[in-house]
Amino acid sequence: MEATALQSPMSTANGSGQKSLGKTGVLLVNLGTPDSPAVPDVRKYLREFLMDGRVIDVPYAVRTVLVNGIIAPFRAPKSAKIYKELWDEQGSPLKYYGYKVEKLVQAELGDDYVVKLAMRYQSPSIDTALDAFQKLALTDIVVLPFFPQYASASTGSVYEKVMDILKTWQVIPKVRFVNRFLEHPKFIEGFAQNARNYMATHEFDHFLFSYHGLPERQIRKGDVSKAVCKFGACCESLRADNQYCYRAQCFETTRLLVKALNIPEGKYTTSFQSRLGNDPWIKPYTDDIIKEMPGKGIKSVLAFSPAFVADCLETTIEVGEEYKEIFEEAGGTHWQLVESLNDSPLWIETVVDLVKG
Known part of the structure; x- marks a missing residue:
């Protein structure tokens, strides 16, 4: 009997050239955002986010006291005010860009795939997306965390959450996790393309690549060789x-972007933002770097935030507005943020490539 006679009419080709009996589920996961900028919703989001043992990696009892007794109650009102600045008529950019990407990627991949957006914290939840997948008898599931660089507190947390859910399933389909994608040429070109739009109209003294920070202890934990x-x-x-190593991956991302943009040595800096608590975080700190720039003759800066693929609090507000204010108070004259990839064509192409493997 010929091999073709053994194949079901439902079979479709997957990325490896093999035949697949059913559809592939694609789970796109970003960090998360409050359901609204109201204080109760922000407090709820902060509690879920910060109670993750991979985010604040201290014993559960200590974490509970810190988050529920100190951080969430006092930080929620302040954060809510900032989220109100970020919110627009469509809501949270992180979420509405996520839904746009979900729709565009679904259109590109076609009917052999089912694409679902999820957030690691809050809604739409990973639980809801995987519950929908479970009912579809999928052949494969591809999990794509929207974090260009791997970190235990981001990508690792998504892996853990997905595996905690899947281990309860009687039938677990083939699952593939995307670990990182900082080296993907279209990811790099997406940021480079956005930057060139500004470089074409203004000459910048310096280029700043600011990444979300992590406590140094988390980097040490990831060094299995010690x-x-x-x-x-x-x-x-x-x-x-x-x-x-998250820090090493961030420096590699900078090197790739510098090469794509032909930025001369000595005209760029890699730094880290968003510290929390008193423990040392990975350095150099972005706010410290910015304060020193004008005194060194740097009056015009093009700033990147390549740890985020969608604009959010950490890009639009922190880098785009708060750091601009620090820079100008120190004597700087021109500060420009390069927007994230959001729903750009190159980002959609990147996602499709990563899904197909």
Whole structure:
């Protein structure tokens, strides 16, 4: 009997060239956002986010006291005011761009795929998306966290959440996790393309690449050899022994963007933002770097935030507005944020490529 006679009429080709009996589920996961900028919704979001043991990696009892007794009650009103600045007529950019990407990727992939957006914290939830997948008898599931660089507190947390749900299923289909995508040429070109629009109309003295920060202890925990991480020269290249170091991945992202944009050596800086608490976080700190720039003759800066694929509080408000104010108070004259990829054609192409593997 010929092989073709054994194949079901329902079979479709997957990315490996093999035949698949059913559809592939695609789970696109971003960090999350409050349901509204109201204080109760922001407090609820902060509690879920900060109670994640991969985000604040201290014992559960200590984390409970910190988050529910101190951080969420006092930080929620302040954060709510900032979220109100971010919100527009469509809502939270992180969420509405997510839905646009979901729709565009679904259109590109076609009927052999089912694409669902989820947030690690709040809605739409990972639980809801996977529940829908479970009812479809999917052949494969591809999980794509929207974090260009791997970190335990972001990508690792998505993996853990997905696996906690899947382990309860009687039938678990083939699952593939996308680990990181900072090296993807279209991801790099997407940011480079956005930057060139500004570089064509203004000459910048310096280029700043600001990434979300992490506590140093989390980087050390990821160094399984206990011999690589020095928070210095060890990040000057991305190698097998430091491939999961978030800091090293961020410096590699900068190098790729610098190359794509032909930025001269000495005219760019990599730094880290969004510190929380008193423990040391990975350095250099973005706000400290900014304060020093005007005194060094740097009056015009093009700023990137390449840890985020959609504009959000950390890009639009923190880098775009708060850091601009710090820069201008220190004597700077021109500060420009390069927007995130959002729903740009190159980002959609990147996602499709990552899904197809």
